[in-house]
Amino acid sequence: MSERAAMRILLVGAGGVGSAFTAIAARRSFFERCVVADYSRERADAAVAALEGDTRFVAAQVDASDASSVEALVREHEVTHVMNAVDPRFVMPVFEGAHAGGADYLDMAMSLSHPHPERPHSETGIKLGDEQFAVADQWQREGRLALVGIGVEPGLSDVFARYAADHLFSEIDELGVRDGANLAVEGHDFAPSFSIWTTIEECLNPPVIWERDRGWFTTPPFSEPEVFEFPEGIGPVECVNVEHEEVLLMPRWVDCRRATFKYGLGDEFIEVLKTLHKLGLDSTEKVRASGVEVSPRDVVAACLPDPATLGAKMTGKTCAGLFVTGTGTDGRPRATYLYHVVDNEWSMREYGHQCVVWQTAVNPVVALELLATGEWTGTGVLGPEAFDAVPFLDLLTAYGSPWGQREDGLGDVSVGDERHEAV
């Protein structure tokens, strides 16, 4: 470890997740510098100002749609790791800017997909991350690391997959990410706690599934609905298949028969998304209304409250996790849900950030600390499941945010529930 250069981070994006990232990182000592960059210099300044004099953080302006803008900041600040915290539309320029500048790279969402032109609901077109994996050999040859999908989902869910394979199962049938929450916003009939623009994008894209005998394939939106029972009082939530990075990542490093991602949207939210699609209100192609040209999806977003402003009015918990079925290390059938729950009241009190963005932001801080200490090393374009899960889960717990494990009877009610508490 003594030979490692001091870590110098460039955080691209000072929005909800970016500013939660800085609040969490500020309590740790593993890095020497963190440049907080945003398209809005004011937003970057505000994020740094909130850290009350921690001189490791400095603000900067960046254009995330321009690789050379990212590269210039990497060179100017001798950055070792670029942390991408902007909209997935900007993954490629940030990824390329990091490479051009000579820095390693981390993100929480991968390069975007494009549906199959003729058979979008049965075959994949360009998949999530394809553009990044296309240059994986080059990154590996150069001894450089791009750690992709290291938020909570993808991210912690992928760490759980590695943990299940190494420590709980001798054979895995399905790696099924299951995400659900019981969040409510006071004073609002309907107020999503995350960007409706991105949610529409995720949920109306054809969901992707992986099977050993079939590879990756797609289905129509909202396929395979199931009611999943979430832990710690969240309870049953209706989940449907959604396109998500884990399905593209987990089968590359973890042996399994099937990989899925189901999002606990709840029946009300599913109905809303279906209705928006039926009326064409999900479209980003402009229409003429009130004498002006406007994108219907932008209008939908404008009618809803800004999720970034809702933290103080929100109550409830959010749960990210992985439901694994197969054969346990004892040779008997096993069904285990590995999960991480954050209570909004706790994250608001402890960090001043709402639980959904806090839960996303904590994982890349943990990963960067493992890279800084040398507990995690690797080269190429790698997912979180390419690394040992134990030091990650231990450090997450040490951050004060424990994870949980529930043993489910197969086709039966829950038979056990264990929480890995912080020590």
Add this chain to the structure above:
Amino acid sequence: MSERAAMRILLVGAGGVGSAFTAIAARRSFFERCVVADYSRERADAAVAALEGDTRFVAAQVDASDASSVEALVREHEVTHVMNAVDPRFVMPVFEGAHAGGADYLDMAMSLSHPHPERPHSETGIKLGDEQFAVADQWQREGRLALVGIGVEPGLSDVFARYAADHLFSEIDELGVRDGANLAVEGHDFAPSFSIWTTIEECLNPPVIWERDRGWFTTPPFSEPEVFEFPEGIGPVECVNVEHEEVLLMPRWVDCRRATFKYGLGDEFIEVLKTLHKLGLDSTEKVRASGVEVSPRDVVAACLPDPATLGAKMTGKTCAGLFVTGTGTDGRPRATYLYHVVDNEWSMREYGHQCVVWQTAVNPVVALELLATGEWTGTGVLGPEAFDAVPFLDLLTAYGSPWGQREDGLGDVSVGDERHEAV
């Protein structure tokens, strides 16, 4: 009849209903002149041109939001009857312009309501037609007639109420308007056959109900859902209470215990309207999106196909009717549905107009013919139920558009179905 002045009509509005009105009236001889006026002179010209040389029709430009513009046309063309066929937002200026110019007046929708400021879902505020009834004494004193609500609903439904009271029932429990259809539009998942803007306005206003012991009162939107069985193959459709003129008109002239209006929106459409409301997309207050100011409701309308263009792609039938319960003239319990069905294929073939607008437009033509021949006379602000129903129903049948009567077992299945065919 020899003393009556020749009828000279000013039609205000050459949209869907207005141009269907001219197509129907052109086949009748009861009037001498019909001035077809629209805000768009081109639209008025097109409606007149479609009548292929019938010199009784002349085109004009009018501003329906300006009473003096209507008055000027009344004077210029020595108009005896102003026929209002524009959006209900313009009822009052057209009504006042007719009065100022010395003409009688007809419309198919009454002056707009405003909800109760504190208790919108239990008490009425300003009711539909209140502004017109406020000057009823003046119209009566001057020997002038305003025949309000003489489309199909309101209109024919109110005629049915008069007919039921005079010929079928000794005592009426409920006068329940029930409107339903089985229209579908080829090539569209979701394509309303009528203005979504107006439908939102009607359906999200608090519905109004009248009861003998309570007077007029309101409920939350979509109240008292019921599945009503519509005749002639339309079948069961989910209906809910909606604010509509009949509830304000029928109890003024027809003795009953209760008056309601239920619209057969169907469960899918009800779900769409509820979702639009939940997301604030029904609002007409502008929001900022894509860098411009826009009304969300206008964006919803812009995303859907223009209903005026759908006639040729539409299939199915529309039904307007009145379900009457009470005691028959024989002293026994009776439940009768009086109805009028138009098949889109028929109205497109016979008149080139889709069934919903054709069904609305035929009724004021019939009423004007009865006023021209002197079979209907009256003064003041009157609803259709203030006149004898029999000549109206006979003339409607003579126009080639018969009505129907179904006797329903009380709490039982249908026990009879009779159609009053054209002779």
